[in-house]
Amino acid sequence: xxxxxxxxxxxxxxxxxxxxxFRHVGQLANPLMFFIMVTTLFPLALNPMxxxxxxxxxxxxxxxxxLASLLAAEGLFRQDVDDGTMEQLALSPQPLALMLLAKTVxxxxxxxxxxxxMSPVVGYALFLPRDAVPTTMIALALATPxxxxxxxSMAALTVGLRRGGGLLSLLILPIVMPVLIFGARATDMAMxxxxxxxxxxxxxxxxxxxxxxxxxxMAAAMRxxxx
Amino acid sequence: xxTWFHKLGSPPHFYRIATRLTPWFGWAALLLIVAGVYGxxxxxxxxxxxxxxxxxxxVHVPSASLSLFIxxxxxxxxxxxxxxxxxxxxxxxxACAPIGASFTFLALATGSIWAKPMWGTWWVWDAxxxxxxxxxxxxxxxxxxxxxxxxxxxxxxxxxxxxxxxxINVPIIKYSVDWWNTLHQPAxxxxxxxxxxxxxxLIWLLIMLAGFMCYFVxxxxxxxxxxxxxxxxxxxxxxxxxxGK
Amino acid sequence: MENTSxxxxxxxxxxxxxxxLWRGDRRLFEGISLAVHESELLHITGPNGCGKTSLLRVxxxxxxxxxxxxxxxxxxxxxxxxDYHSEMCYVGHRESLKADLSAxxxxxxxxxxxxxxxxxxxxxxxEEVGLTRAADVPSRSLSAGQKRRVSIARCLxxxxxxxxxxxxxxxxxxxxxxxxxxxMTRHLQNDGLVLLVAHQSHGVAGHTVRQMEMA
Numbered sequence: 001x002x003x004x005x006x007x008x009x010x011x012x013x014x015x016x017x018x019x020x021x022f023r024h025v026g027q028l029a030n031p032l033m034f035f036i037m038v039t040t041l042f043p044l045a046l047n048p049m050x051x052x053x054x055x056x057x058x059x060x061x062x063x064x065x066x067l068a069s070l071l072a073a074e075g076l077f078r079q080d081v082d083d084g085t086m087e088q089l090a091l092s093p094q095p096l097a098l099m100l101l102a103k104t105v106x107x108x109x110x111x112x113x114x115x116x117x118m119s120p121v122v123g124y125a126l127f128l129p130r131d132a133v134p135t136t137m138i139a140l141a142l143a144t145p146x147x148x149x150x151x152x153s154m155a156a157l158t159v160g161l162r163r164g165g166g167l168l169s170l171l172i173l174p175i176v177m178p179v180l181i182f183g184a185r186a187t188d189m190a191m192x193x194x195x196x197x198x199x200x201x202x203x204x205x206x207x208x209x210x211x212x213x214x215x216x217x218m219a220a221a222m223r224x225x226x227x
Numbered sequence: 228x229x230t231w232f233h234k235l236g237s238p239p240h241f242y243r244i245a246t247r248l249t250p251w252f253g254w255a256a257l258l259l260i261v262a263g264v265y266g267x268x269x270x271x272x273x274x275x276x277x278x279x280x281x282x283x284x285x286v287h288v289p290s291a292s293l294s295l296f297i298x299x300x301x302x303x304x305x306x307x308x309x310x311x312x313x314x315x316x317x318x319x320x321x322a323c324a325p326i327g328a329s330f331t332f333l334a335l336a337t338g339s340i341w342a343k344p345m346w347g348t349w350w351v352w353d354a355x356x357x358x359x360x361x362x363x364x365x366x367x368x369x370x371x372x373x374x375x376x377x378x379x380x381x382x383x384x385x386x387x388x389x390x391x392x393x394x395i396n397v398p399i400i401k402y403s404v405d406w407w408n409t410l411h412q413p414a415x416x417x418x419x420x421x422x423x424x425x426x427x428x429l430i431w432l433l434i435m436l437a438g439f440m441c442y443f444v445x446x447x448x449x450x451x452x453x454x455x456x457x458x459x460x461x462x463x464x465x466x467x468x469x470x471g472k
Numbered sequence: 473m474e475n476t477s478x479x480x481x482x483x484x485x486x487x488x489x490x491x492x493l494w495r496g497d498r499r500l501f502e503g504i505s506l507a508v509h510e511s512e513l514l515h516i517t518g519p520n521g522c523g524k525t526s527l528l529r530v531x532x533x534x535x536x537x538x539x540x541x542x543x544x545x546x547x548x549x550x551x552x553x554x555d556y557h558s559e560m561c562y563v564g565h566r567e568s569l570k571a572d573l574s575a576x577x578x579x580x581x582x583x584x585x586x587x588x589x590x591x592x593x594x595x596x597x598x599e600e601v602g603l604t605r606a607a608d609v610p611s612r613s614l615s616a617g618q619k620r621r622v623s624i625a626r627c628l629x630x631x632x633x634x635x636x637x638x639x640x641x642x643x644x645x646x647x648x649x650x651x652x653x654x655x656m657t658r659h660l661q662n663d664g665l666v667l668l669v670a671h672q673s674h675g676v677a678g679h680t681v682r683q684m685e686m687a
Contacts (some may be wrong), residue, residue: 003558003589012584016573023572084566091532092585093558099585107351153392157385163375170371171389172365178403185407200404206399217392224384227535378496461497 002138009094010102017106031111032118035068039122050127057126058136062180064122065115065140066147070169072111073151076103076131077159077222090226097219102213104218105144105153111145128191136188142203143183149214150175157222181208236313239387239464245448252445259438261269266431280344287337288432289357290330294362295397297327297443301369302394305387313383315451317383318458320390320395321373326443328366334359358401365393379458483546483664484509486531486634491540493526501527501686504540508634511680513656513666517588518686522607524534524669525565527686528638532562544634561632563640565621571612575603575622579629586630590679597629601655615645624655634665641672648681 004012023027042060044051048096080086080103091097119140120133128136154171186199262468301323308316330369338356365369374387376382459465484507492502500523508514512687516524531533531542533549533556537644543547544556569578579594598607601621606614611622625634653675654664661681668674672680 002588003554003586010582015484015674016570020570020579024423037436054236055581082566084564084568085569085570087534087564087566088564088568088582089585090534090581091557091560091562093554094585095554147457154389157372157389158375166331167368167371167375170364171368174361174400175392178396178399181403181407202403213395217388219673221385221388223383223536227381227384380494380496458497 003093006094006098007131010098013099013102014106014109015069018109021106021110022039028110029114031068031072032114034071035064035115037124038064038067038117040162042126046202052111052205054127054129054191057123058132058184058191060126060149061119061122061136063149064145065119065144065183066173066180068085068115069144069147070172072107073148073155073166073172076107076148076152076155078155081159081172086222087183087226090182090223095219096222097215098220100156103213104148104215107152108145108148110126112148115144116140122205128187131193132187132190135196136187139183139186139200139203139211142207143179146179146203146207146210147176149210149218150179153214153217153221156218156225158225159222160225182206228459236311236315238315238459239468240242240457241315242452242464242468245452249439249448249452252441252448255357256445259434259441263353263435263438265433265470269421271428272425275302281436283337283341285335285432287436289342289436290337291334292436292440294327294334294359294444296440297323298362298390298397299394300392301327302390305390306343309384309387309391312456317387318454319447319451320384322454324370324373325355326446328363328370330379330439331366335363340345349454352408354405357408358404361400361404363399364417369393377434385442402429449457482509485545486667487543487585488531489540489543490544491527491530492538492611493530493535494538495526499535499561504686508665509668513660513674513676513681515674515681515683516667516669517671517683518685520687522534522680522685525638527560528636528667532560532636533557534562534620550663554589559633560636561627561634562636562638563620563623563627563632564638565642567611567623568611569611569619569622572591572610574608575611575614575618575625578622578625580586582626583629589629593629594625597625601625602630602651617645617648620644621651624652627659628655633663634667635659636667638669639671641674642670 011039039060042056046052077086077100080089090096092099116137119136123133123136151168151172153167154175158168158171182199182202185197186203189196189199257267267282271282273281274281279362301320304316304323305320308320339358341352342353342356342422343349369386369389373382375383390394416428456465456469480547486502486506486508487560493500503532504527517526518524527635530537533553542658544552544559547555568582569575573581575598576594579597580591583589583594586631595607598604601624603618603621603625606618611619614622620643624640626641635656637652637656641649644652648671656668656674656676659666660676660678666676
């Protein structure tokens with residue numbers, strides 16, 4: 001029997017996840033709202049002095065993006081496992097790694113990309129210098145997929161657990177620490193007028209590594225969770 | 228080679244070998260550590276800059292090296308368990324985690340005790356200390372995941388996968404933290420455990436390291452024995468082994 | 473009921489050898505071997521908690537057995553997962569339907585991963601299970617029986633040789649049960665294979681039915 005090609009299956013999965021996401025437009029914006037709200041907390045908690053906010057802006061922006069992706073990771077596979085469609089996916093002739101990668105791509109389009117797009121606004125509110133905005137957007141565009149991919153692997157590991165509460169964060173955070181370091185540094189470098197290319201290259205390298213390894217980790221983790 | 232491998236992988240065989248080896252490593256650890264402590268505290272010359280404060284490295288450096296060494300070992304054992312489906316390897320990985328976490332904690336604690344007189348604060352965002360802290364988080368994640376899964380078989384496989392992901396990340400974390408540190412900290416702060424060391428200081432450090440290593444082997448064997456017993460608690464050889472004593 | 477002499481001449485399509493599975497520190501089963509031939513139904517029965525569902529999941533390739541192997545057409549399933557899964561359709565406890573999507577959309581996706589087929593295949597499969605009008609409403613509004621029919625339609629449309637059905641009668645009325653029986657009978661007539669886990673006795677008659685009792 002002819003099995004449809006990998007590309008067809010990949011696109012089919014991305015399309016279906018987007019279709020499903022748009023049936024609940026309200027939930028779509030949750031991570032984005034979270035991102036914006038967390039960044040709002042800092043001026044309120046500290047002091048709305050432009051000099052101070054400008055100094056902490058890279059850190060706030062990146063920590064908020066990290067937390068938003070953490071929040072989103074929880075729901076990446078939960079529904080599919082609960083309603084049994086994940087079983088069917090695992091029993092389809094398509095490689096599970098590819099399908100989960102497709103799901104993560106769709107997830108990034110829904111939760112990661114809006115962060116990238118909104119970051120100039122948030123940056124403006126935090127008095128981030130305008131020169132640093134393009135760099136920050138590029139860095140976020142490179143970093144958010146890594147966060148989603150790592151988050152996806154860990155979500156696949158913990159998806160079947162009833163006592164999974166804060167576990168997911170405990171698993172994800174140490175692994176994505178380098179992303180935070182390189183990303184925040186890229187913004188910082190652009191602010192101080194240093195060429196941020198080095199940090200961006202490092203992020204790109206991490207992204208390549210994540211794209212090539214995490215799908216297999218996700219698939220292996222998912223098979224363990226479905227077992 | 229393979230038959231040997233498989234024989235070692237069988238729990239009763241492992242139990243016998245481990246029971247025989249543990250006392251040797253235990254006593255070796257005791258002797259080496261006593262010798263190392265004596266040598267490090269009394270024989271080794273005083274550092275001309277740090278005076279006697281440097282002597283804490285005799286605990287700090289071996290614990291720091293072991294913390295990483297144990298993590299790598301744990302990941303290797305976990306990978307072997309995952310690939311060849313050896314339960315014993317999973318048991319060893321599970322046994323490694325708390326020991327590794329303890330050494331990591333010890334490295335952090337001694338590091339901050341050392342930092343107080345040297346830098347004037349208990350905690351400094353030094354690259355090594357920070358990496359060590361992240362390593363501690365990795366250990367916690369491993370143990371928390373194991374604790375969260377009821378089914379032993381699944382816990383073994385899930386935590387093994389996590390350990391492998393973690394060990395791939397360790398060099399990345401290390402590199403990123405070093406990179407972050409060089410950007411932020413002026414190079415005036417001398418690092419802990421300088422590479423340029425007198426040979427009469429170094430020898431005691433190596434003895435301590437060997438002692439810690441033996442201690443680790445003794446403890447991991449004991450813990451793995453307990454794991455193996457617990458996993459095979461309804462099997463005949465366990466009763467025989469316990470009654471035979 | 474059993475008549476194996478006729479089948480001996482043919483090699484079985486699905487075989488399992490010496491399967492053993494543990495859950496926690498409990499051994500669910502050991503030493504299970506079975507063989508299913510063309511147009512044969514294997515009905516697995518046994519008391520609650522004896523591991524029927526787990527056995528099915530092992531046979532599907534969802535659960536890794538402690539020991540033993542599953543063989544499809546002479547090849548070990550673990551080594552040729554894609555081939556096996558393209559010829560197998562699993563109906564589990566959950567219906568595997570996205571509540572927000574219609575039956576038609578759901579099957580369109582599932583089928584899209586399995587074989588290159590036009591939309592008519594899905595339409596005709598849904599028609600065959602008697603869901604013409606309900607095919608385009610979100611599946612959250614379907615009844616349990618209708619959802620089961622969608623699952624059966626998935627098996628029909630994917631042209632799976634092997635049907636693996638885990639308690640397909642649950643939540644069904646008499647008409648629904650008869651429908652499942654009819655579908656299975658027709659599948660067997662088309663040289664298909666059925667692995668069935670059910671408390672109840674099924675209504676498929678004939679010499680191609682075998683029963684396996686798990687303790």
